[in-house]
Amino acid sequence: MKPRVIAFVGLIGLLSLPVAAQAQGFVGGAEEGAHRGNQAAGPVGAVVGGAVGAGVGTVNGALGLGYHHHRCYWRHGYRHCRY
Template identity: 55%
Template sequence: MNKARLAAAPLPTSPPVRLLFASAAILLALLSLPQASHAQGIVRGAQEGSYEGNRIAGPVGGAVGGVVGAGVGGAVGAVEGVLGIPHRHYRHRCRGYYDGYHRFHCYR
């Protein structure tokens, strides 16, 4: 009884699976980096801190407020940037109302 044997066909040449997974991981890591617009916590924190410190305690308060504001603004900006939390402002300078789409409108 003769049994016919089949020869295995060679696989087509393609990049290794590990290389595909590594390139996909690198691509996703590059896409998940925060944009440059998200890294403004240090500068804005220093500006607001120096303004408030100067308003309350004069030039010395402005210098101290700028340093503290830069530290706190940088920390908050870094945490929000890493976690992807949007910075939302709920403080309004006028009297108004929220519409059905949760947008604030001033009376004037």
Template identity: 55%
Template structure:
């Protein structure tokens, strides 16, 4: 009759505990997620632009409300663009020209 060999569980090296390994894994996961946090800049810029426009139009109360609304909208747009991978494109004119008094662009050629 053949006897099966006895298999034992692997032991951690001396000085390492399960908590230490779990903490190291958590730190590694946090470091891997840092580049994704850079996409949250829409919140800050949205709050800045919203508070500026609100303050310009409706005074201090408008600035406070504009900052809150701008942070919400900026965060939502930044999150959607970040999750879907949509690049933020700026509109550029393909011709040389000028803006008139009504903020309309006119081409020379």
């Protein structure tokens, strides 16, 4: 009986790994969505943008997307970055 319980707990642990990845994208997506929604449509846009951003951030976190590498260079004494 104990090996079956250990196998079951291990399976549940493996299945919970994507949830941990989704949680990382949830907060960042909600913040970014609320910020952009607020700029576009005020307080109502912030609420809608936060909800949509949380959903998109969750999916991107599960898929491993959303980690952008910034390309920066120096020109004429100023730092320029492309996102």
